[in-house]
Amino acid sequence: MSSDSVVRGLRHQLVDRLRSDVLSGYYAEGQPIRQDEVVARYNVSRTPVREALIQLAEEGLVTTTPNRGARVAKQAPDSIREFLIPIRRIIEVYALKLSFSRLSDEQFARFDAILQKMREACEANDYAGVAEQDIAFHRSIIEMADEPSLLKIWTTLVGQVRMHFQQSHRAYDDLMDVYREHAAIVETFRGGDVEESASYFAQRIGDTDASAMFEDLLISKKSKGRTRRKKS
Template sequence: MSGLSAVPPLPSAALASRRETVADVLREAITSGRLQAGQKLTESGVAEQLGTSRAPVREALRQLEQEGLVVSYPYRGTEVLGVSQEEIENVLVPVRLSLERFAFRKAMPRLTDADYAHLQSLVHNMEEAADASDAALLADEDIRFHEAVVTLSGQQHCLQIWRSIQHRVRAYFRRDASHYPDPTVVAGQHRELIDALRAGDEHALDRAVTAHIQTHSRTTEDSSE
Protein backbone atom coordinates (compact mmCIF):
# COMPACT_ATOMS: atom_id res chain seq x y z
CA MET A 1 0.00 0.00 0.00
CA SER A 2 1.46 3.35 -1.07
CA GLY A 3 2.59 5.43 1.91
CA LEU A 4 3.29 2.41 4.13
CA SER A 5 5.84 0.58 2.01
CA ALA A 6 8.79 1.57 4.23
CA VAL A 7 7.17 0.35 7.44
CA PRO A 8 8.50 -3.01 8.73
CA PRO A 9 6.11 -5.70 10.00
CA LEU A 10 4.88 -5.06 13.51
CA PRO A 11 6.31 -7.12 16.38
CA SER A 12 4.09 -9.51 18.29
CA ALA A 13 2.19 -7.78 21.09
CA ALA A 14 -1.16 -7.65 22.86
CA LEU A 15 -4.12 -6.48 20.77
CA ALA A 16 -4.38 -3.10 22.52
CA SER A 17 -0.68 -2.45 21.99
CA ARG A 18 -0.86 -3.47 18.34
CA ARG A 19 -3.89 -1.25 17.83
CA GLU A 20 -1.97 1.73 19.20
CA THR A 21 1.04 0.87 17.07
CA VAL A 22 -1.08 0.61 13.92
CA ALA A 23 -2.79 3.90 14.79
CA ASP A 24 0.60 5.58 15.33
CA VAL A 25 1.92 4.32 11.98
CA LEU A 26 -1.17 5.43 10.07
CA ARG A 27 -1.38 8.76 11.90
CA GLU A 28 2.23 9.56 11.05
CA ALA A 29 1.69 8.57 7.41
CA ILE A 30 -1.40 10.78 7.16
CA THR A 31 -0.05 13.88 8.92
CA SER A 32 3.23 13.67 7.01
CA GLY A 33 1.38 13.46 3.70
CA ARG A 34 2.67 10.00 2.76
CA LEU A 35 -0.96 8.90 2.75
CA GLN A 36 -2.84 11.42 0.63
CA ALA A 37 -6.35 12.81 1.03
CA GLY A 38 -8.86 10.52 -0.64
CA GLN A 39 -6.58 7.50 -0.55
CA LYS A 40 -8.50 4.36 0.33
CA LEU A 41 -7.47 2.19 3.26
CA THR A 42 -8.68 -1.37 3.65
CA GLU A 43 -8.34 -3.53 6.72
CA SER A 44 -6.85 -6.34 4.67
CA GLY A 45 -4.44 -4.07 2.80
CA VAL A 46 -3.11 -2.33 5.92
CA ALA A 47 -2.92 -5.64 7.80
CA GLU A 48 -0.92 -7.25 5.01
CA GLN A 49 1.42 -4.26 4.69
CA LEU A 50 2.11 -4.16 8.42
CA GLY A 51 2.22 -7.90 8.92
CA THR A 52 -0.58 -8.01 11.45
CA SER A 53 -4.15 -9.26 11.70
CA ARG A 54 -7.23 -7.27 10.74
CA ALA A 55 -8.51 -6.81 14.31
CA PRO A 56 -5.97 -4.17 15.44
CA VAL A 57 -6.28 -2.43 12.06
CA ARG A 58 -10.06 -2.24 12.44
CA GLU A 59 -9.72 -0.72 15.92
CA ALA A 60 -6.99 1.68 14.78
CA LEU A 61 -9.14 2.95 11.90
CA ARG A 62 -12.01 3.57 14.32
CA GLN A 63 -9.66 5.57 16.53
CA LEU A 64 -8.38 7.62 13.60
CA GLU A 65 -11.95 8.32 12.50
CA GLN A 66 -12.65 9.75 15.95
CA GLU A 67 -9.55 11.94 15.52
CA GLY A 68 -10.85 13.22 12.18
CA LEU A 69 -8.04 11.77 10.09
CA VAL A 70 -10.08 9.20 8.15
CA VAL A 71 -13.73 8.71 7.27
CA SER A 72 -15.61 5.46 6.70
CA TYR A 73 -18.42 5.15 4.17
CA PRO A 74 -20.93 2.29 3.92
CA TYR A 75 -19.97 0.00 1.03
CA ARG A 76 -17.03 2.25 0.11
CA GLY A 77 -14.57 1.58 2.88
CA THR A 78 -12.27 4.05 4.62
CA GLU A 79 -10.60 7.10 3.08
CA VAL A 80 -7.93 9.48 4.29
CA LEU A 81 -9.31 12.93 5.10
CA GLY A 82 -7.38 15.93 3.89
CA VAL A 83 -7.28 19.32 5.60
CA SER A 84 -8.72 21.85 3.17
CA GLN A 85 -7.95 25.54 3.17
CA GLU A 86 -11.64 26.17 3.79
CA GLU A 87 -11.54 24.03 6.95
CA ILE A 88 -8.39 25.78 8.15
CA GLU A 89 -9.84 29.26 7.66
CA ASN A 90 -13.45 28.61 8.70
CA VAL A 91 -13.05 25.99 11.43
CA LEU A 92 -9.56 25.33 12.78
CA VAL A 93 -8.22 28.88 12.92
CA PRO A 94 -11.38 30.40 14.50
CA VAL A 95 -11.53 27.58 17.06
CA ARG A 96 -7.85 28.00 17.86
CA LEU A 97 -8.19 31.77 18.23
CA SER A 98 -11.03 31.49 20.75
CA LEU A 99 -9.52 28.55 22.59
CA GLU A 100 -5.90 29.66 22.78
CA ARG A 101 -6.46 33.32 23.58
CA PHE A 102 -8.54 32.16 26.56
CA ALA A 103 -6.05 29.45 27.55
CA PHE A 104 -3.01 31.74 27.28
CA ARG A 105 -4.74 34.35 29.48
CA LYS A 106 -5.60 31.71 32.07
CA ALA A 107 -2.08 30.26 31.97
CA MET A 108 -0.33 33.62 32.37
CA PRO A 109 -0.65 34.04 36.18
CA ARG A 110 -0.08 30.33 36.82
CA LEU A 111 3.26 29.82 35.09
CA THR A 112 6.28 29.03 37.26
CA ASP A 113 9.97 29.34 36.46
CA ALA A 114 9.97 25.61 35.71
CA ASP A 115 7.06 26.07 33.29
CA TYR A 116 8.89 28.85 31.46
CA ALA A 117 12.01 26.69 31.31
CA HIS A 118 9.97 23.91 29.70
CA LEU A 119 8.49 26.30 27.13
CA GLN A 120 11.97 27.67 26.38
CA SER A 121 13.24 24.12 25.85
CA LEU A 122 10.50 23.52 23.27
CA VAL A 123 11.50 26.71 21.46
CA HIS A 124 15.12 25.54 21.52
CA ASN A 125 13.98 22.28 19.92
CA MET A 126 12.22 24.33 17.22
CA GLU A 127 15.45 26.20 16.54
CA GLU A 128 17.37 22.95 16.17
CA ALA A 129 14.68 21.54 13.88
CA ALA A 130 14.77 24.68 11.74
CA ASP A 131 18.57 24.59 11.51
CA ALA A 132 18.36 20.94 10.43
CA SER A 133 15.56 21.72 7.93
CA ASP A 134 13.46 19.09 9.71
CA ALA A 135 9.95 20.33 8.91
CA ALA A 136 8.24 17.39 10.60
CA LEU A 137 10.05 17.90 13.92
CA LEU A 138 9.48 21.66 13.71
CA ALA A 139 5.73 21.11 13.36
CA ASP A 140 5.67 18.56 16.18
CA GLU A 141 7.53 20.86 18.59
CA ASP A 142 5.14 23.66 17.61
CA ILE A 143 2.20 21.43 18.57
CA ARG A 144 3.88 20.49 21.87
CA PHE A 145 4.34 24.16 22.76
CA HIS A 146 0.68 25.02 22.26
CA GLU A 147 -0.55 21.92 24.06
CA ALA A 148 1.79 22.73 26.96
CA VAL A 149 0.28 26.19 27.40
CA VAL A 150 -3.28 24.86 27.14
CA THR A 151 -2.43 22.22 29.75
CA LEU A 152 -0.81 24.79 32.04
CA SER A 153 -3.94 26.96 31.84
CA GLY A 154 -5.61 24.49 34.18
CA GLN A 155 -8.74 24.55 32.01
CA GLN A 156 -9.62 20.91 31.49
CA HIS A 157 -12.41 21.65 29.01
CA CYS A 158 -9.96 23.66 26.90
CA LEU A 159 -7.54 20.76 26.88
CA GLN A 160 -10.31 18.39 25.79
CA ILE A 161 -11.26 20.66 22.89
CA TRP A 162 -7.61 21.13 21.93
CA ARG A 163 -7.02 17.38 21.85
CA SER A 164 -10.13 16.90 19.71
CA ILE A 165 -8.61 19.08 16.96
CA GLN A 166 -4.92 18.43 17.67
CA HIS A 167 -4.39 15.83 14.96
CA ARG A 168 -6.08 18.00 12.31
CA VAL A 169 -3.96 20.95 13.43
CA ARG A 170 -0.81 18.80 13.28
CA ALA A 171 -1.71 17.82 9.71
CA TYR A 172 -1.78 21.43 8.54
CA PHE A 173 1.27 22.33 10.63
CA ARG A 174 3.12 19.50 8.92
CA ARG A 175 1.93 20.69 5.53
CA ASP A 176 2.91 24.33 5.94
CA ALA A 177 6.16 23.81 7.89
CA SER A 178 8.03 22.89 4.71
CA HIS A 179 6.85 26.10 3.03
CA TYR A 180 8.20 28.65 5.52
CA PRO A 181 10.55 31.04 3.67
CA ASP A 182 12.63 31.14 6.87
CA PRO A 183 11.77 28.33 9.32
CA THR A 184 13.77 29.99 12.11
CA VAL A 185 11.00 32.60 12.28
CA VAL A 186 8.76 29.98 13.91
CA ALA A 187 10.95 29.78 17.00
CA GLY A 188 11.10 33.57 17.14
CA GLN A 189 7.31 33.81 17.15
CA HIS A 190 7.13 31.43 20.09
CA ARG A 191 9.75 33.41 21.99
CA GLU A 192 7.50 36.43 21.48
CA LEU A 193 4.61 34.45 22.97
CA ILE A 194 6.75 33.63 26.02
CA ASP A 195 7.74 37.30 26.36
CA ALA A 196 4.06 38.29 26.20
CA LEU A 197 3.20 35.75 28.90
CA ARG A 198 5.97 37.08 31.14
CA ALA A 199 4.87 40.70 30.61
CA GLY A 200 1.48 40.04 32.18
CA ASP A 201 -0.43 42.27 29.73
CA GLU A 202 -3.57 40.42 28.60
CA HIS A 203 -4.22 42.73 25.65
CA ALA A 204 -0.67 42.39 24.35
CA LEU A 205 -0.87 38.64 24.87
CA ASP A 206 -4.12 38.46 22.87
CA ARG A 207 -2.48 40.37 20.03
CA ALA A 208 0.57 38.10 20.03
CA VAL A 209 -1.51 34.90 20.02
CA THR A 210 -3.79 36.25 17.28
CA ALA A 211 -0.88 37.32 15.08
CA HIS A 212 0.84 33.97 15.50
CA ILE A 213 -2.20 31.83 14.67
CA GLN A 214 -3.14 34.01 11.71
CA THR A 215 0.42 33.73 10.41
CA HIS A 216 -0.08 29.95 10.33
CA SER A 217 -3.25 30.49 8.33
CA ARG A 218 -1.54 32.75 5.80
CA THR A 219 1.41 30.39 5.40
CA THR A 220 -0.91 27.46 4.82
CA GLU A 221 -2.87 29.43 2.24
CA ASP A 222 0.36 30.25 0.40
CA SER A 223 1.44 26.60 0.48
CA SER A 224 -1.83 25.43 -1.05
CA GLU A 225 -1.58 27.70 -4.09
Protein backbone atom coordinates in the same frame (compact mmCIF):
# COMPACT_ATOMS: atom_id res chain seq x y z
CA MET B 1 2.57 0.66 39.94
CA SER B 2 -0.16 -1.73 38.77
CA SER B 3 -0.07 -3.45 35.40
CA ASP B 4 -3.25 -1.55 34.43
CA SER B 5 -1.49 1.76 35.08
CA VAL B 6 1.43 0.68 32.91
CA VAL B 7 -0.93 -0.27 30.07
CA ARG B 8 -2.80 3.04 30.32
CA GLY B 9 0.49 4.93 30.34
CA LEU B 10 1.73 3.08 27.27
CA ARG B 11 -1.55 3.69 25.44
CA HIS B 12 -1.42 7.39 26.30
CA GLN B 13 2.15 7.69 25.00
CA LEU B 14 1.26 5.84 21.81
CA VAL B 15 -1.77 8.05 21.20
CA ASP B 16 0.45 11.13 21.57
CA ARG B 17 3.02 9.73 19.13
CA LEU B 18 0.50 8.66 16.50
CA ARG B 19 -1.37 11.94 16.84
CA SER B 20 1.89 13.81 16.21
CA ASP B 21 2.57 11.56 13.22
CA VAL B 22 -0.77 12.50 11.68
CA LEU B 23 -0.70 16.21 12.54
CA SER B 24 2.89 16.71 11.37
CA GLY B 25 2.25 14.97 8.04
CA TYR B 26 4.32 11.83 8.67
CA TYR B 27 1.17 10.02 7.55
CA ALA B 28 -0.42 11.72 4.55
CA GLU B 29 -4.11 12.33 4.14
CA GLY B 30 -5.84 9.10 3.14
CA GLN B 31 -2.76 6.97 3.89
CA PRO B 32 -3.39 3.66 5.67
CA ILE B 33 -1.94 3.30 9.16
CA ARG B 34 -1.01 -0.36 9.31
CA GLN B 35 -0.92 -1.93 12.76
CA ASP B 36 2.07 -4.13 11.86
CA GLU B 37 4.12 -1.06 10.92
CA VAL B 38 3.20 0.78 14.13
CA VAL B 39 3.96 -2.31 16.24
CA ALA B 40 7.42 -2.61 14.67
CA ARG B 41 8.24 1.12 14.75
CA TYR B 42 7.28 1.68 18.37
CA ASN B 43 8.03 -1.83 19.65
CA VAL B 44 4.60 -2.35 21.22
CA SER B 45 1.91 -5.02 21.06
CA ARG B 46 -1.19 -4.85 18.89
CA THR B 47 -3.61 -4.08 21.74
CA PRO B 48 -2.39 -0.53 22.56
CA VAL B 49 -2.09 0.20 18.82
CA ARG B 50 -5.69 -0.84 18.23
CA GLU B 51 -6.88 1.20 21.22
CA ALA B 52 -4.84 4.23 20.13
CA LEU B 53 -6.38 4.14 16.66
CA ILE B 54 -9.86 3.98 18.18
CA GLN B 55 -9.12 7.12 20.18
CA LEU B 56 -7.72 8.93 17.13
CA ALA B 57 -10.88 7.96 15.24
CA GLU B 58 -12.94 9.57 18.03
CA GLU B 59 -10.83 12.72 17.61
CA GLY B 60 -11.55 12.72 13.88
CA LEU B 61 -7.92 12.21 12.84
CA VAL B 62 -8.39 8.75 11.34
CA THR B 63 -11.26 6.77 9.89
CA THR B 64 -11.70 3.07 10.47
CA THR B 65 -13.45 0.56 8.26
CA PRO B 66 -14.18 -3.07 9.28
CA ASN B 67 -11.68 -5.47 7.73
CA ARG B 68 -9.82 -2.57 6.08
CA GLY B 69 -8.12 -0.92 9.03
CA ALA B 70 -7.45 2.76 9.66
CA ARG B 71 -6.65 5.62 7.30
CA VAL B 72 -5.76 9.25 7.93
CA ALA B 73 -8.96 11.27 7.72
CA LYS B 74 -9.52 13.89 5.07
CA GLN B 75 -9.16 17.52 6.08
CA ALA B 76 -11.72 20.27 5.68
CA PRO B 77 -11.75 21.86 2.20
CA ASP B 78 -9.96 25.19 1.78
CA SER B 79 -13.23 27.14 1.85
CA ILE B 80 -14.01 25.77 5.32
CA ARG B 81 -10.43 25.81 6.58
CA GLU B 82 -10.28 29.59 6.18
CA PHE B 83 -12.95 29.95 8.85
CA LEU B 84 -11.59 27.31 11.21
CA ILE B 85 -8.25 29.02 11.79
CA PRO B 86 -9.77 32.12 13.47
CA ILE B 87 -11.84 29.79 15.67
CA ARG B 88 -8.62 28.03 16.63
CA ARG B 89 -7.17 31.41 17.57
CA ILE B 90 -10.12 32.19 19.84
CA ILE B 91 -9.75 28.84 21.62
CA GLU B 92 -5.99 29.16 22.13
CA VAL B 93 -6.15 32.74 23.40
CA TYR B 94 -8.96 31.77 25.76
CA ALA B 95 -6.88 28.86 27.08
CA LEU B 96 -3.88 31.15 27.58
CA LYS B 97 -5.91 33.71 29.55
CA LEU B 98 -7.55 30.97 31.59
CA SER B 99 -4.23 29.51 32.70
CA PHE B 100 -1.84 32.48 32.58
CA SER B 101 -1.80 32.95 36.34
CA ARG B 102 -0.66 29.34 36.71
CA LEU B 103 2.41 29.65 34.47
CA SER B 104 5.21 27.95 36.38
CA ASP B 105 8.88 27.11 36.04
CA GLU B 106 7.77 23.62 35.04
CA GLN B 107 5.65 24.97 32.19
CA PHE B 108 8.43 27.27 30.99
CA ALA B 109 10.79 24.27 31.05
CA ARG B 110 8.27 22.48 28.83
CA PHE B 111 8.20 25.44 26.43
CA ASP B 112 12.01 25.50 26.37
CA ALA B 113 12.19 21.78 25.57
CA ILE B 114 9.77 22.21 22.66
CA LEU B 115 11.68 25.26 21.42
CA GLN B 116 14.95 23.33 21.48
CA LYS B 117 13.47 20.55 19.34
CA MET B 118 11.91 23.16 17.04
CA ARG B 119 15.26 24.90 16.61
CA GLU B 120 16.98 21.63 15.75
CA ALA B 121 14.26 20.82 13.19
CA CYS B 122 14.56 24.30 11.65
CA GLU B 123 18.34 24.00 11.38
CA ALA B 124 17.91 20.61 9.65
CA ASN B 125 15.18 21.93 7.29
CA ASP B 126 12.97 19.18 8.70
CA TYR B 127 9.52 20.55 7.84
CA ALA B 128 7.66 17.62 9.36
CA GLY B 129 9.66 18.02 12.56
CA VAL B 130 8.99 21.77 12.66
CA ALA B 131 5.25 21.15 12.20
CA GLU B 132 5.30 18.55 14.97
CA GLN B 133 6.92 20.95 17.45
CA ASP B 134 4.74 23.87 16.34
CA ILE B 135 1.63 21.81 17.10
CA ALA B 136 3.16 20.57 20.36
CA PHE B 137 3.76 24.17 21.42
CA HIS B 138 0.17 25.22 20.85
CA ARG B 139 -1.17 22.00 22.35
CA SER B 140 0.83 22.66 25.53
CA ILE B 141 -1.01 25.97 25.94
CA ILE B 142 -4.37 24.22 25.58
CA GLU B 143 -3.30 21.58 28.09
CA MET B 144 -2.34 24.30 30.59
CA ALA B 145 -6.01 25.22 30.84
CA ASP B 146 -6.75 21.73 32.20
CA GLU B 147 -10.13 21.61 30.46
CA PRO B 148 -10.58 18.19 28.76
CA SER B 149 -13.51 19.38 26.64
CA LEU B 150 -11.47 22.33 25.35
CA LEU B 151 -8.58 20.03 24.46
CA LYS B 152 -10.92 17.69 22.59
CA ILE B 153 -12.43 20.54 20.57
CA TRP B 154 -8.98 21.95 19.77
CA THR B 155 -7.57 18.56 18.74
CA THR B 156 -10.48 17.95 16.37
CA LEU B 157 -10.15 21.46 14.95
CA VAL B 158 -6.40 21.22 14.37
CA GLY B 159 -6.93 17.84 12.72
CA GLN B 160 -9.02 19.64 10.12
CA VAL B 161 -6.43 22.37 9.45
CA ARG B 162 -3.19 20.43 9.97
CA MET B 163 -1.99 21.18 6.45
CA HIS B 164 -1.94 24.88 7.43
CA PHE B 165 1.08 24.27 9.66
CA GLN B 166 3.03 22.54 6.92
CA GLN B 167 2.11 25.04 4.20
CA SER B 168 2.72 28.14 6.31
CA HIS B 169 6.25 27.01 7.21
CA ARG B 170 7.19 26.67 3.55
CA ALA B 171 6.28 30.32 3.02
CA TYR B 172 9.19 31.45 5.24
CA ASP B 173 12.38 32.59 3.49
CA ASP B 174 14.28 31.51 6.61
CA LEU B 175 12.78 28.52 8.42
CA MET B 176 14.55 29.63 11.61
CA ASP B 177 11.99 32.46 11.79
CA VAL B 178 9.44 29.87 12.94
CA TYR B 179 11.64 29.17 15.94
CA ARG B 180 12.30 32.87 16.55
CA GLU B 181 8.58 33.68 16.54
CA HIS B 182 7.79 31.02 19.11
CA ALA B 183 10.75 31.99 21.27
CA ALA B 184 9.48 35.59 21.22
CA ILE B 185 6.03 34.40 22.30
CA VAL B 186 7.54 32.65 25.33
CA GLU B 187 9.58 35.73 26.23
CA THR B 188 6.37 37.76 26.16
CA PHE B 189 4.79 35.25 28.56
CA ARG B 190 7.77 35.66 30.90
CA GLY B 191 6.94 39.38 31.12
CA GLY B 192 3.88 38.45 33.18
CA ASP B 193 1.33 40.74 31.47
CA VAL B 194 -1.63 38.59 30.46
CA GLU B 195 -3.24 41.11 28.08
CA GLU B 196 0.01 41.95 26.30
CA SER B 197 0.84 38.24 26.04
CA ALA B 198 -2.62 37.34 24.72
CA SER B 199 -2.50 40.11 22.12
CA TYR B 200 1.00 39.18 20.92
CA PHE B 201 0.09 35.50 20.82
CA ALA B 202 -3.17 36.10 18.91
CA GLN B 203 -1.38 38.11 16.21
CA ARG B 204 0.82 35.11 15.43
CA ILE B 205 -1.88 32.52 14.94
CA GLY B 206 -3.15 31.94 11.44
CA ASP B 207 -3.96 34.33 8.63
CA THR B 208 -5.25 37.85 9.34
CA ASP B 209 -7.15 37.83 6.04
CA ALA B 210 -8.97 34.70 7.19
CA SER B 211 -9.82 36.46 10.46
CA ALA B 212 -11.33 39.38 8.60
CA MET B 213 -13.45 36.99 6.53
CA PHE B 214 -14.56 35.21 9.70
CA GLU B 215 -15.56 38.49 11.37
CA ASP B 216 -17.45 39.58 8.24
CA LEU B 217 -19.32 36.28 8.30
CA LEU B 218 -20.34 36.78 11.95
CA ILE B 219 -21.51 40.34 11.23
CA SER B 220 -23.50 39.09 8.24
CA LYS B 221 -25.18 36.38 10.33
CA LYS B 222 -26.05 38.86 13.10
CA SER B 223 -27.54 41.25 10.55
CA LYS B 224 -29.68 38.50 9.05
CA GLY B 225 -30.79 37.50 12.53
CA ARG B 226 -31.96 41.03 13.32
CA THR B 227 -33.80 41.21 9.99
CA ARG B 228 -35.69 37.98 10.74
CA ARG B 229 -36.70 39.24 14.19
CA LYS B 230 -38.03 42.50 12.73
CA LYS B 231 -40.12 40.59 10.19
CA SER B 232 -41.60 38.38 12.87
